[in-house]
Amino acid sequence: MGDIFISDERIFELVEKYGTPLYVYDEDTLRIRCKEMRNLLPNKNLRVNYSAKANSNLELLKIVMSEDIDVDAMSPGEIYIQQKAGFTNERIFYIGNNVWADEIMYAVERGILVSVDSLSQLELFGKINRGGQVAVRFNPGVGAGHHEKVVTAGKKTKFGVQKNFVGQVKELIKEYDLKLIGINQHIGSLFLDEDQYIVGVRMLLEIAKEFKGLKFIDMGGGFGVPYKKDENRLDLAKLSEKLDAEFANFLKDYDNEGVMFKIEPGRYIVAESGILLGEVCSVKYNYGVKYIGTDLGFNVLARPILYDSYHEVQVVKRSGNYGENEEVTIVGNICESGDIIAKDRILPEIIERDVLAVMNSGAYGFAMCSNYNCRLRPAEVLICHNGEDKLIRKRDTFEDIERNFIC
Numbered sequence: 001m002g003d004i005f006i007s008d009e010r011i012f013e014l015v016e017k018y019g020t021p022l023y024v025y026d027e028d029t030l031r032i033r034c035k036e037m038r039n040l041l042p043n044k045n046l047r048v049n050y051s052a053k054a055n056s057n058l059e060l061l062k063i064v065m066s067e068d069i070d071v072d073a074m075s076p077g078e079i080y081i082q083q084k085a086g087f088t089n090e091r092i093f094y095i096g097n098n099v100w101a102d103e104i105m106y107a108v109e110r111g112i113l114v115s116v117d118s119l120s121q122l123e124l125f126g127k128i129n130r131g132g133q134v135a136v137r138f139n140p141g142v143g144a145g146h147h148e149k150v151v152t153a154g155k156k157t158k159f160g161v162q163k164n165f166v167g168q169v170k171e172l173i174k175e176y177d178l179k180l181i182g183i184n185q186h187i188g189s190l191f192l193d194e195d196q197y198i199v200g201v202r203m204l205l206e207i208a209k210e211f212k213g214l215k216f217i218d219m220g221g222g223f224g225v226p227y228k229k230d231e232n233r234l235d236l237a238k239l240s241e242k243l244d245a246e247f248a249n250f251l252k253d254y255d256n257e258g259v260m261f262k263i264e265p266g267r268y269i270v271a272e273s274g275i276l277l278g279e280v281c282s283v284k285y286n287y288g289v290k291y292i293g294t295d296l297g298f299n300v301l302a303r304p305i306l307y308d309s310y311h312e313v314q315v316v317k318r319s320g321n322y323g324e325n326e327e328v329t330i331v332g333n334i335c336e337s338g339d340i341i342a343k344d345r346i347l348p349e350i351i352e353r354d355v356l357a358v359m360n361s362g363a364y365g366f367a368m369c370s371n372y373n374c375r376l377r378p379a380e381v382l383i384c385h386n387g388e389d390k391l392i393r394k395r396d397t398f399e400d401i402e403r404n405f406i407c
C-alpha cells in the first residue's frame with residue numbers, strides 16, 4: 001500500500017476548501033506508474049494502452065497522454081472523452097463487447113481500430129465495413145483475477161473468441177475481405193504474481209501463430225497493486241524478464257519481426273495515485289459493534305460492495321492525537337446494510353469530524369460512482385507536480401440530478 005502523498009494539514013485544507021467526499025489524485029505518482037509501464041520492455045517493440053475505464057477524468061487522461069501512452073476505449077462515450085483529452089484516433093483502440101452496429105460505426109468513421117469479441121460481432125463488422133481492418137479478442141482458456149466477477153477469460157466468462165474457433169475467424173475474415181491486423185486478450189484484473197499472466201501470454205502467442213503478418217499482439221491488462229499493507233508489489237523486473245523471453249521465443253519463427261506487443265494496464269496506472277477523503281458524521285455502538293458513520297457511501301466507492309474489496313483506511317484526526325487502537329466497522333450513508341467501506345478494522349479511536357482517507361482509490365473509484373439515493377457524485381482534485389491543488393471535476397449539484405427529467 002502506498003503512503004498518503006499529502007500531509008494531515010493539507011488534507012484538512014482540502015476538506016475545508018472542497019468538502020467531502022473528495023477524490024484527491026497525485027500527478028507525480030500517476031506519472032511514475034505510467035513510466036514504469038512504458039519502460040517495462042526496453043528491448044522490445046512495446047506500446048502501452050491505458051485502459052481508461054479505470055478512471056476517465058479528462059485531466060488525468062491528458063497526463064497519461066503526455067506520458068506517451070495510448071488508450072483503450074470500451075464505449076463510444078469513452079472514445080468521445082478520449083478525443084476531448086487530445087488522443088488522436090490512431091492512439092485509441094476500441095475493445096467492444098456486445099455492441100451495436102452504430103457503436104462500431106462510431107469508431108470506424110473516425111478511423112479507430114475495433115476489436116470484436118465474438119464470431120457474431122466479427123460478421124456484423126464485416127457486413128458494415130467490408131474490406132476494413134479489424135482485431136479479434138481471443139479467450140485463451142485461462143483466467144486470473146481477484147474476484148470471479150473480474151476474471152475475464154477461461155471457461156466461465158462471456159469474453160473473447162475461444163481458441164478452437166480460429167478456423168471460423170479465418171473464414172469470416174475471408175468472406176468479408178477483412179484485414180486482421182491484431183489479436184488481443186484480457187484474462188482478468190489484479191494479479192500480483194505474474195505466473196498466470198505469462199501462461200495467458202504464451203497461449204495468445206500460440207493463437208498468433210495461426211495468423212500471418214499481424215501488426216500487433218495485445219496481452220491485456222490486470223497488473224495488480226497491493227491493497228493490503230502486507231502484500232508485495234508486483235515484481236516488474238521479473239515480469240519484464242519473463243515477458244521478454246516469451247516474446248523473443250515467439251519472434252524466432254514469426255513471419256513479422258516488426259510485430260508490436262501491447263499491454264493494457266488500467267488499475268496499475270491510476271489506483272495508487274488516488275485517495276478518497278470522507279468525514280465522520282456519527283459514531284455508535286449497535287449490539288456490540290462500533291460503527292463509524294461517514295459520507296462514504298457505496299455510491300462513492302463501489303468496490304467493497306461489488307467485489308468485497310479491501311481498501312486500507314487511514315485516520316486523520318483533527319486533534320492530532322492518535323489514541324488507543326480499537327476494532328471498528330466503517331459505513332456510509334446509503335440506505336442498505338451492505339453499505340460498508342471497511343469491516344472489523346483495527347484503527348486509532350475515531351470521533352465525529354475526523355477525516356478518513358481510503359487508500360488506492362484512483363482506479364474503479366470515481367469511475368463507478370452513481371447518484372444512487374440521489375446523492376451527488378464527489379468532486380475530484382489533482383495535486384499538481386508543483387504542489388498546487390486543482391479542481392479537475394466539480395461535485396454534482398441538484399441541477400445535475402434533475403437534468404434529464406422532462407417535466
Ligand SMILES: *Cc1c(COP(=O)(O)O)cnc(C)c1O
Binds near residue numbers: 072
Ligand atoms: C478492464 C480492462 C483492462 C484493464 O484491467 P486492469 O485490471 O485495470 O488492468 C484491460 N483490457 C480490457 C479489455 C479491459 O476490459
